[in-house]
Amino acid sequence: MSTLITGIGELSTCTDAGILDDAAVLIEGGRIAWVGPSADASPVPTIIDAAGRALIPGFVDSHSHLVFAGDRAAEFEARMAGERYAAGGIRSTVAATRAATDAALRERLAGFIAEMQAQGTTTVEIKSGYGLDVDTERRLVRLAAEVTGEVTFLGAHVVPTEFADAPDAYVDLVIGPMLDACAADARWIDVFCEEGAFTVEQSRRVLEAGITRGLMPRIHAGQLGPGEGVRLAVELGAASLDHGTYLSDADVAALAASDTVLTLLPGVEFSTRQPYPDARRLIDAGVTVAIACDTNPGSSFTSSMPFCIALAVREMGMTPAEALRAATAGGARALRRDDIGVIAAGARADLVLLDAPSHVHLSYRPGVPLVHSVWKDGVLIASRA
Numbered sequence: 001m002s003t004l005i006t007g008i009g010e011l012s013t014c015t016d017a018g019i020l021d022d023a024a025v026l027i028e029g030g031r032i033a034w035v036g037p038s039a040d041a042s043p044v045p046t047i048i049d050a051a052g053r054a055l056i057p058g059f060v061d062s063h064s065h066l067v068f069a070g071d072r073a074a075e076f077e078a079r080m081a082g083e084r085y086a087a088g089g090i091r092s093t094v095a096a097t098r099a100a101t102d103a104a105l106r107e108r109l110a111g112f113i114a115e116m117q118a119q120g121t122t123t124v125e126i127k128s129g130y131g132l133d134v135d136t137e138r139r140l141v142r143l144a145a146e147v148t149g150e151v152t153f154l155g156a157h158v159v160p161t162e163f164a165d166a167p168d169a170y171v172d173l174v175i176g177p178m179l180d181a182c183a184a185d186a187r188w189i190d191v192f193c194e195e196g197a198f199t200v201e202q203s204r205r206v207l208e209a210g211i212t213r214g215l216m217p218r219i220h221a222g223q224l225g226p227g228e229g230v231r232l233a234v235e236l237g238a239a240s241l242d243h244g245t246y247l248s249d250a251d252v253a254a255l256a257a258s259d260t261v262l263t264l265l266p267g268v269e270f271s272t273r274q275p276y277p278d279a280r281r282l283i284d285a286g287v288t289v290a291i292a293c294d295t296n297p298g299s300s301f302t303s304s305m306p307f308c309i310a311l312a313v314r315e316m317g318m319t320p321a322e323a324l325r326a327a328t329a330g331g332a333r334a335l336r337r338d339d340i341g342v343i344a345a346g347a348r349a350d351l352v353l354l355d356a357p358s359h360v361h362l363s364y365r366p367g368v369p370l371v372h373s374v375w376k377d378g379v380l381i382a383s384r385a
């Protein structure tokens with residue numbers, strides 16, 4: 001079955017083809033079959049008139065922690081009253097998550113997925129990391145695998161309370177029985193390489209163990225202070241280094257010369273009152289950047305890619321077009337995918353029609369619900385109409 005979307009006022013390809021005006025897109029079998037001027041489109045039985053609205057690729061949210069129980073609004077409130085953010089708050093979510101049933105976690109997860117889709121997200125990566133014991137981590141990766149193919153095993157999120165005096169013994173557990181239990185349902189291995197979480201030596205053990213089991217590496221680093229995370233990420237060929245607020249010039253040069261994407265998570269800086277990374281510096285140096293929500297109950301409880309785009313433009317020095325590309329094609333690069341995040345023939349028909357004439361409105365009109373219709377694999381999954 002073919003569907004033609006015509007009368008698109010502004011089409012952002014998020015490829016080097018740039019922006020097309022008065023364009024049309026032909027969808028066939030869940031893929032984009034053709035992109036070009038409306039006037040050149042051949043009629044098919046199903047035609048959707050975009051009435052001059054802007055069309056963009058579905059957002060690729062390449063970093064989230066969606067399988068958890070509980071709420072940390074009180075911690076956020078205390079932080080806004082002046083308390084400093086530290087990595088340890090994760091442990092309170094771990095206690096709530098261990099106590100939750102699969103049914104409760106699944107229902108919460110489904111709610112987040114629906115919330116994201118309504119805001120234009122068509123691909124989401126989901127990490128485990130609120131179990132921190134073999135059985136709960138296994139449950140979390142399995143639940144994540146029910147809703148996405150982009151599942152990340154993050155047993156090395158933080159050292160759980162019961163291993164507080166023996167962090168290396170916890171790393172042994174992560175790379176042994178826990179990895180055994182989780183590897184089959186995961187595509188990625190991740191570690192939080194930061195003071196208060198894992199050292200660079202421990203992080204290396206975790207990532208190398210995952211690579212040995214066929215998982216691909218990604219890393220949380222440089223969020224709260226400088227460190228050796230970039231060196232490790234580039235050396236191991238990580239698909240993405242996430243956060244990256246504190247980077248030396250050598251770190252930036254190493255990223256620019258690598259295939260490692262720097263994933264910016266502006267919701268975190270918003271929610272923790274930390275300084276925003278300088279995206280302008282990264283882009284000007286030639287680093288490939290992505291934008292993701294990092295949806296989690298502690299440091300960034302937004303699921304809105306449009307909100308993160310607006311923050312990246314306002315606070316990180318990106319242009320609206322750069323921010324859109326980072327939130328689509330950039331996220332796809334961070335997941336090593338070339339079939340999503342762009343509007344081009346052959347790509348999956350993951351598309352967002354905005355109730356606006358231009359992608360610029362995503363940051364020009366922050367906080368306003370501008371998503372009109374969302375297609376995933378050519379199927380309408382959310383619509384305002």
Ligand SMILES: [Zn+2]
Nearest residue numbers: 063065220294
């Ligand atoms: Zn994260």
